[in-house]
Amino acid sequence: MTAAASAARSVRALVSRLLPPTRPQRALAGSVFAVTIGGGMMFSSSLYLTRIVGMSAGTVGAGLTVGAAVGLLAGPVAGHAADRLGPRAVHIGTLLLGALATAGFVLVRSFWSLALVSLLVTLVGTAAAASRAPMVRALAGDRLTWFLSYQRAVTNVGVMAGVLIASVAIQLDSGPVYVALILVGSATFLVAAAVLTRVPYVAPLPPTDTGRRWVAFADRPYLAVTLINGGVSLHLAIPAFALPLWIADHTTLPRATITGFMLLNGILVVALQVRVSRGVVDPPAAARRMAWAGVALLGSLAMMGAMPEVSLWPALALLVTATVVYTFGELWHAAASFELAFGLAQPYAQGQYAGAFGLGQGAANAASPAVLAATCLTHGFVGWAGLGVLLLLLTLLTGPAVRFAERTRARVSSTVPSATPVTATAAVTPLAPPG
Numbered sequence: 001m002t003a004a005a006s007a008a009r010s011v012r013a014l015v016s017r018l019l020p021p022t023r024p025q026r027a028l029a030g031s032v033f034a035v036t037i038g039g040g041m042m043f044s045s046s047l048y049l050t051r052i053v054g055m056s057a058g059t060v061g062a063g064l065t066v067g068a069a070v071g072l073l074a075g076p077v078a079g080h081a082a083d084r085l086g087p088r089a090v091h092i093g094t095l096l097l098g099a100l101a102t103a104g105f106v107l108v109r110s111f112w113s114l115a116l117v118s119l120l121v122t123l124v125g126t127a128a129a130a131s132r133a134p135m136v137r138a139l140a141g142d143r144l145t146w147f148l149s150y151q152r153a154v155t156n157v158g159v160m161a162g163v164l165i166a167s168v169a170i171q172l173d174s175g176p177v178y179v180a181l182i183l184v185g186s187a188t189f190l191v192a193a194a195v196l197t198r199v200p201y202v203a204p205l206p207p208t209d210t211g212r213r214w215v216a217f218a219d220r221p222y223l224a225v226t227l228i229n230g231g232v233s234l235h236l237a238i239p240a241f242a243l244p245l246w247i248a249d250h251t252t253l254p255r256a257t258i259t260g261f262m263l264l265n266g267i268l269v270v271a272l273q274v275r276v277s278r279g280v281v282d283p284p285a286a287a288r289r290m291a292w293a294g295v296a297l298l299g300s301l302a303m304m305g306a307m308p309e310v311s312l313w314p315a316l317a318l319l320v321t322a323t324v325v326y327t328f329g330e331l332w333h334a335a336a337s338f339e340l341a342f343g344l345a346q347p348y349a350q351g352q353y354a355g356a357f358g359l360g361q362g363a364a365n366a367a368s369p370a371v372l373a374a375t376c377l378t379h380g381f382v383g384w385a386g387l388g389v390l391l392l393l394l395t396l397l398t399g400p401a402v403r404f405a406e407r408t409r410a411r412v413s414s415t416v417p418s419a420t421p422v423t424a425t426a427a428v429t430p431l432a433p434p435g
Contacts (some may be wrong), residue, residue: 004170009071010235020150024139027198028132029154034195035095035128036155036190038102040162041181045105047170048178053109063114064367076130076216076355086204087134087351092193094131098124099189105182126358133354137342138202139173148338149277156269216356221357221405222344228401230360231394232290234387235297235330237264237368243304251307253315261323268327277330277335283406287340287399289332294395296329298388305376305384336398337361344405 020026046064049055055063101120108114140147162185169181216222244258280286303322307315337357345353375383 020147022139022201025147027195028135029151029239030197031095031192031195032132032151032159033154034188035098035192036158036180037162037165038185038192038385040159040164041166041185041188042102042105043164045178045182047173048105048182049108049114051173052175052178053116055108055111059111060114060308063111064118066115066118076214076359087131087138087202088196088199089127090351091131091135092282093197094124094128095189095193095196098128099186099193102189104181115256122362124357126362129358130351130355131343134350135199135202137347137350139199140269143337144342145277145280147336148342149274149335152334153270153273156266156273160266160270189231214352215346216353219346219353219408220407221401222353225340225344225398225405226357226360226398228394229340229357230364230393232293232297232333232372233337233361233364234368235326235333235391237300237365237372238301238304238326238376241369242372245377246304246307247319251315253307253313253319257316257319261319264320264323265330267326268324269331272327273331276331277338280335280339283340283343283402284399286336286343287402289301290336290395290398291334293329293332294392296332296380298385298392298393300326300329301376301384301388301391302381305381308380313373333395340398340402342404344409 020029032301046060049060098121101117101124104117104120108117136147136151137144169177174232216413239262243261247253247258247261248255279288300322303318303325307318307322310318339358342350345357372387377383379386
């Protein structure tokens, strides 16, 4: 065997290890990768609106917030449609609408047009996540948390690639370049839809005879877990919002360390998300991992809050240590939330449950800038540490909420026999092409 052939074989073996084991899983992950590159590229859209269109930062922020808040409501509706009509067709439809909605940023000239475009983009985002959930359950088999963790790692790679592309446009800082970037980002939705056609047909699952259409919103234990997870999700705005402002305005650290934090956090997420998710195989394991996340988040936030109290080099050491500890908290939280969102959902309404779960996270995304500003950025170390204590307490509530949910499911399974045939295993079977 020649050296070139040996090298090619080694490369193929490496690629094979990095990719999911089945072609359908690879196609779904490839679709996610394509659309998240576009999401990273849209990082520059706010600069386009302020520097080129001439809108104020306050107007842009308000328009994005109003649209996003209303758009959250699409998740449960799209998830329900995916359950009843088949997830692949619904998900492809959301991606096609996503291409149009994203391209709409080039037409924005006022607050209301921005709010409308933001509403459409958020509708597409929440609908896409909810409609993808039944496909994930069908394709992942008994490795659900692993496959979700793999998708999260792929998402981070895609976003980082998109941000790097957007950074080029930011340096050029011209209207035509920003417009071209937005349109290319819009086109990634079309690429994602095309890749998704390679995913086998996943048949809709028949509902059980529960007498309720919106079963997820009648499932109080699941909603309790959703609210707890939403509260914990407040920390997700720390890397992009609170910490950069904290470093720039309150510490002796140079602003370049903001980029260093983002890169280190992103690299650790990509490298460790799948590995860290091992062992999260059921809701009780997820609850334990959520508690680990709370401890890590408390420790990292306390270190971040202490950075202004020390000189440059100790502050840099605190930042590096806090970044690593925070990232493990983020990874443990992500792995736990994957399992809770799917493991506690009724399989016959997976899309609807995913949409409901997404409401908690979406509400946290909308509220987190205000919460972080009122705590961390206003009250310094006390605010950072106080938020960390709150997050720890929320994670500790996950265990009792999960036990409550599992007791409820035991009662339901004994009183609703029609739900018995619809299991996670059964959900994997309808992968034949449409007749």
